C-alpha cells in the first residue's frame with residue numbers, strides 16, 4: 001500500500017507512527033492502578049501531551065541538525081516566541097487556539113529568518129555560539145526589557161480585564177479548538193484494575209504531531225532533503241557543483257524554527273501560560289540531547305529521544321522515599337535502608353544523574369542513538385532466523401536515513 | 404578568442420609568488436594540458452578559475468565574461484566543472500545520490516525549495532544519473548557508500564558528477580592519480596570520447612605523460628608559477644627548455 005506520495009516502506013512507517021500515537025493512552029498504562037509498578041505508568045494527559053509536543057520540537061530540530069549538521073543551541077527561543085504569541089491571541093481575541101497556533105508558526109518563522117541569516121554566516125562551533133547568544137538575548141529581553149509584552153518574571157497569562165473581543169457568552173474559559181476543550185477528557189474507561197484517560201488536548205496535539213512527522217518524512221525524501229544531507233557531508237563539493245548552500249541552510253533553519261514555534265504554541269494551548277524560562281539555554285540543550293539520544297538524522301530518533309527524556313524527567317523524578325519503601329519494604333531493614341540510600345542517587349531529584357549515565361552509555365556504545373540500538377537488535381533476530389546473505393561479501397550499502 | 408582567456412594572472416602567498424604573469428588561451432573543443440613540476444602552481448591556477456582564489460593581478464574570462472569575484476556555485480552554473488586533486492565527493496551518500504545531486508544542480512539551478520517532491524520520483528534525474536554511471540562503468544556500484552570506495556573509484560565518481568552536468572569547460576586536476584593502469588586507459592578513452600562526441604573543452608593537469616600525450620591538443624609547461632612554453636605535444640616533446648626543466652627528470 002502507498003499513501004500520500006510515500007513509498008511502500010514509508011507508508012508502513014507512517015502507519016506505525018499513527019498507530020503508536022493513537023494508542024498511547026493504552027500503551028503507556030501497562031500496570032494496574034494501585035500496583036507497585038503503577039508509578040511507571042505514563043498514560044496521563046499532562047505527560048502524553050508533553051511527549052507529543054517535544055516530539056514535534058525534536059522532529060523539527062532534526063531537520064536542521066540531523067540533516068545539515070548545523071548544531072543550534074538556541075532553538076528554545078522559538079519555543080518561547082510560539083507560547084507568547086498564542087497567549088496574546090487568547091488575551092486579544094479568545095481562547096480558540098485556531099488563531100494563535102498558525103500565528104505562532106509565522107512569528108517564529110520571522111524570528112528564525114533573522115537569527116538564521118546572521119548565525120549561518122559562520123559554521124561549526126561559531127554557529128552554535130551565535131545561536132546560543134541570540135537565545136540568551138531573547139531570554140533576557142523576555143525576562144526584563146520587554147515586560148509590557150511578556151509580563152516579565154510572572155509570565156504572560158490571561159486576566160479578567162483582557163479585551164478577548166471574540167469571546168462568546170457560552171464559550172469555554174480555557175483553551176479549546178472550536179469548542180473541543182483541551183483540558184477535558186472524552187473517555188475515561190476503567191477496565192479491570194486499569195484506568196485509561198483519553199484526553200482532548202492529547203489527541204489534538206497528537207494529530208498535529210503526526211502531520212509534523214509526515215512533513216518531515218517528505219522533506220527527508222525530497223531533493224531539498226538530499227541537498228541538506230550533502231551539506232553535512234561536503235559543503236565544499238556542493239558549492240563547486242553549482243549549489244548555493246546558504247539559502248538551503250537558511251530554509252532548514254527556518255523550517256526547524258517553525259516546528260519549535262508550533263511546539264511552543266501547543267504548550268500554551270495545553271496550559272494558557274507563557275514564561276521566559278521556556279527560552280533558557282537549558283531548554284535549547286534539552287532538544288539537542290533528545291535528538292542525539294534518539295539518533296540524529298534518523299526519522300524516528302528524535303521522537304524516541306523526546307519520549308525517553310520526558311519519561312525520565314516525569315517518572316523517575318516522581319519516585320520518592322515512600323515509593324521506595326513500598327518496593328523494598330519486604331527486605332530486612334539494613335538492606336532496605338542501603339538500597340534506598342543507593343537509589344537516592346538515581347531517582348527523585350537526582351534523575352538527571354540517571355539520564356546523564358544513560359546518555360553517556362548511548363553516545364559511547366551506540367553513536368547512532370536508540371535507533372541504532374533497535375537496528376542492532378533487529379539484525380540479531382534476522383541472523384538467528386537464518387538469513388543467508390553474507391554481509392561480508394556484499395558491497396557495504398550506505399546507511400539509510402530511514403528507520 | 405578562446406573559451407577561456409587568462410591574462411597576466413599573479414598570486415602571492417606571503418613570501419611565495421605562486422603565480423606570476425600567467426597568460427593562457429584555451430581554444431574551444433580542445434584538450435589543453437598543463438604540466439610542470441610539483442609546486443609549480445598548477446592547482447593554484449585552477450583554484451583561480453573556479454573562484455576558490457582571487458588573484459592579485461590579471462583577468463580570467465570565460466566565454467567573454469569575467470569569472471573573478473564570482474562565487475564557486477555561480478562559476479559552476481556558468482558551465483565550468485572541476486575534478487579536484489584529492490577527490491571531493493559526498494562520502495556519506497551513495498554513489499547514485501552523489502551523481503543525482505549534480506543532476507539536480509544542473510536542472511534546477513543554485514537553489515530550489517523542492518521540499519515536497521520525492522527524489523525517487525524524479526524520473527529524468529534518475530535516468531540521467533544511471534546513464535552517466537553506465538558511461539563511467541560504475542552502475543554496479545550505484546548503492547555503495549561513496550566513502551568506502553577506492554581512491555580511483557572516488558575519482559571516477561567525481562568525474563561522473565562533473566560529466567552529468569554537461570559542462571562547457573571541464574577542469575581535471577590529475578584525474579588518473581591513484582588509478583591502476585587499466586583504469587587509466589579506460590579514463591583516457593572516456594575523456595577522448597567526451598571531448599570528441601560532446602564537444603566538452605578540457606583543461607587537464609597531469610603528471611603521467613602517457614595520459615598527456617594521448618589526450619592533449621596543446622600543452623602549457625608551468626614552472627615556478629610562470630608558463631615556460633606553450634605548444635603542440637610533438638613540439639613540446641622535443642623542446643630543449645622543457646627537457647631541461649621538466650621532462651629531463653622523468654624521461
Ligand SMILES: Nc1ncnc2c1ncn2[C@@H]1O[C@H](COP(=O)(O)OP(=O)(O)OP(=O)(O)O)[C@@H](O)[C@H]1O
Nearest residue numbers: 416419421439440441442443444445446447448488
Ligand atoms: N592556500 C595556499 N596558501 C599558501 N600557499 C599555498 C596555497 N596553495 C598553494 N600554495 C603553495 O603554492 C605553491 C603551488 O602550489 P600548487 O598546489 O598550485 O602546486 P601544483 O603545481 O599543483 O603541485 P602538485 O603537482 O604537487 O599538485 C606551492 O608551493 C604551495 O605550497
Ligand SMILES: [Mg+2]
Nearest residue numbers: 445446447488
Ligand atoms: Mg596540484
